[in-house]
Amino acid sequence: MSTSASLTRAIALVDGNNFYVSCERVFNPGLEKSPLVILSNNDGCIVSRSQEARDLGIPMGLPFFKAKQLIQSHGLKWLSSNYTLYGDMSARMMNTLAQFSPDQEIYSIDECFLDLTGITSDSQLISYGLTIKERVQRDLGLPTCVGIGPSKTLAKLANHIAKKNKQFGGAFAWAALSQQEQIEWLKKVNVAEVWGVGRRLLEQLNTIGIKTVYDLQQANTDLIRRRFSIVLARTVAELNGVACLEMVDIKEPINKQQIISSKSFGEPIQALPLLREAVASYVCRAAEKLREQASVCHNVTVFVRTNPFAKHQPQYHNQISIPLSIGTADSRRLIHAACYGLERIYRSNYVYKKAGIILSDLHDAYHHQGDLFTKIDEEKSQQVMRTIDNLNLRYGANTLTLASTGIVVGNPHSWRMRANQKSQCFTTRWDEIALAKAC
DNA sequence: ATGCTCCTGCGAA
DNA sequence: CTAACGTTCGCAGGAGCAT
Numbered sequence: 001m002s003t004s005a006s007l008t009r010a011i012a013l014v015d016g017n018n019f020y021v022s023c024e025r026v027f028n029p030g031l032e033k034s035p036l037v038i039l040s041n042n043d044g045c046i047v048s049r050s051q052e053a054r055d056l057g058i059p060m061g062l063p064f065f066k067a068k069q070l071i072q073s074h075g076l077k078w079l080s081s082n083y084t085l086y087g088d089m090s091a092r093m094m095n096t097l098a099q100f101s102p103d104q105e106i107y108s109i110d111e112c113f114l115d116l117t118g119i120t121s122d123s124q125l126i127s128y129g130l131t132i133k134e135r136v137q138r139d140l141g142l143p144t145c146v147g148i149g150p151s152k153t154l155a156k157l158a159n160h161i162a163k164k165n166k167q168f169g170g171a172f173a174w175a176a177l178s179q180q181e182q183i184e185w186l187k188k189v190n191v192a193e194v195w196g197v198g199r200r201l202l203e204q205l206n207t208i209g210i211k212t213v214y215d216l217q218q219a220n221t222d223l224i225r226r227r228f229s230i231v232l233a234r235t236v237a238e239l240n241g242v243a244c245l246e247m248v249d250i251k252e253p254i255n256k257q258q259i260i261s262s263k264s265f266g267e268p269i270q271a272l273p274l275l276r277e278a279v280a281s282y283v284c285r286a287a288e289k290l291r292e293q294a295s296v297c298h299n300v301t302v303f304v305r306t307n308p309f310a311k312h313q314p315q316y317h318n319q320i321s322i323p324l325s326i327g328t329a330d331s332r333r334l335i336h337a338a339c340y341g342l343e344r345i346y347r348s349n350y351v352y353k354k355a356g357i358i359l360s361d362l363h364d365a366y367h368h369q370g371d372l373f374t375k376i377d378e379e380k381s382q383q384v385m386r387t388i389d390n391l392n393l394r395y396g397a398n399t400l401t402l403a404s405t406g407i408v409v410g411n412p413h414s415w416r417m418r419a420n421q422k423s424q425c426f427t428t429r430w431d432e433i434a435l436a437k438a439c
Numbered sequence: 440a441t442g443c444t445c446c447t448g449c450g451a452a
Numbered sequence: 453c454t455a456a457c458g459t460t461c462g463c464a465g466g467a468g469c470a471t
Contacts, residue, residue, distance in 0.1 A: 039458090040457090040458040040459080041458050041459065042456095042457090042458070043456090044456080044457055044458055045457060045458055047452095047458075061457085061458085062457090063456075063457040064456080064457085065455070065456045065457080066456090066457085068456090081458095107451095107452085108451080108452045109452070110452080111452080195450090195451085196449095196450070196451085197450085198449060198450045198451080199449090199450085200448080200449065200450090201449080201450085229463095229464065229465080230464075230465095231449095231450095231463075231464070256460095256461075256462095257461085257462075258460090258461075258462090259460090259461095260459075260460050260461075261459090261460090262458095262459070262460085263458085263459080264457085264458075264459095307457090308457090309456085309457055310455095356459090
């Protein structure tokens with residue numbers, strides 16, 4: 001029996017301020033105050049910008065070479081991305097944040113939702129948000145902003161407003177505002193900032209006169225449903241305070257439905273043997289993840305492509321899927337399938353820039369079928385793979401690899417990623433801390 | 440008509 | 453020196469096929 005009307009939900013979205021930049025600055029205070037950017041894989045694009053870098057007009061995703069002149073003229077500093085460091089800092093931040101709610105959903109490396117429903121009253125929400133922010137700053141040295149709303153979409157939007165408007169001190173809650181004030185904010189923010197509205201959708205919304213968040217909030221749900229999709233219709237409901245998107249339970253991690261490993265090459269390659277090595281190493285990485293989640297794979301896709309930006313060069317891209325009648329998590333079998341596929345789509349007269357593999361049609365290894373003979377083989381295979389995984393876990397990635405991924409001792413292959421300016425793994429590797437001191 | 444699988448587009452970080 | 457442009461995931465919905 002319920003005696004009270006159901007509580008309006010209060011969802012917080014905590015998000016790191018330029019997270020990668022902030023992680024680097026924690027361990028290297030010399031990076032404070034100057035414009036700083038962090039680059040994507042292969043040192044290709046800018047994926048994190050300090051405020052100073054934003055002020056120089058550097059947009060998100062800019063190819064790095066287009067910003068290089070700013071190094072001279074404005075003292076722009078840059079670093080390759082150090083995912084080991086960011087991943088570890090993220091785990092620590094999430095631990096701290098978990099203490100503020102029994103219901104946490106880790107949404108990405110630098111943000112999580114916290115369900116605050118019933119923990120605080122409307123009037124306390126802002127101060128609770130500020131407390132969260134201060135605590136992360138104190139424990140980890142990482143700046144964040146907190147947005148709070150009755151739905152995830154409004155929490156996201158609140159976070160955006162907190163980030164862009166310093167006067168709030170880093171925490172913004174819809175519940176703290178009058179209805180009139182809420183409308184004013186919705187009218188002030190571009191619809192492009194709404195969670196789920198990307199480049200294409202923005203274009204279409206603009207053509208029918210929807211420019212601000214308010215316009216979208218007021219839009220007719222049926223029209224949105226017909227003209228666009230159920231997804232955007234849900235977004236409209238969420239903007240009206242009707243929570244449609246539930247918190248995802250992260251304590252029961254859901255196995256992935258597909259595992260992708262693909263990378264651009266440090267230098268383009270043409271020769272099949274080199275492509276084989278690259279593909280084999282990508283398969284190895286993906287197969288590790290496959291075994292981590294205790295799945296087997298029934299389908300391996302391999303794809304290759306030339307550089308689409310090199311307009312003067314002949315272009316080619318192709319992919320092929322190899323079904324496996326008997327599911328497996330054995331790197332060797334998966335490599336075999338991938339290389340078979342590679343040979344089918346390889347054309348010798350092109351210069352390749354990128355290759356990748358997709359493991360799909362994944363199933364729980366425990367339930368997976370097999371006859372008596374395959375089962376014996378399989379036990380052997382699992383022993384070998386477990387041994388390799390354990391060694392690599394204990395002594396570091398790539399301690400033991402398969403020969404097909406290339407013998408690279410002291411002579412890294414040209415196709416391997418560029419990362420010319422990576423910081424040390426301060427939180428996970430003693431040897432690299434020592435190195436930092438020596439420098 | 441209805442139900443499937445496969446594939447593509449889109450958005451997110 | 454030049455040229456140089458990320459990765460991984462899930463979801464929705466249309467196309468194409470089978471029933």
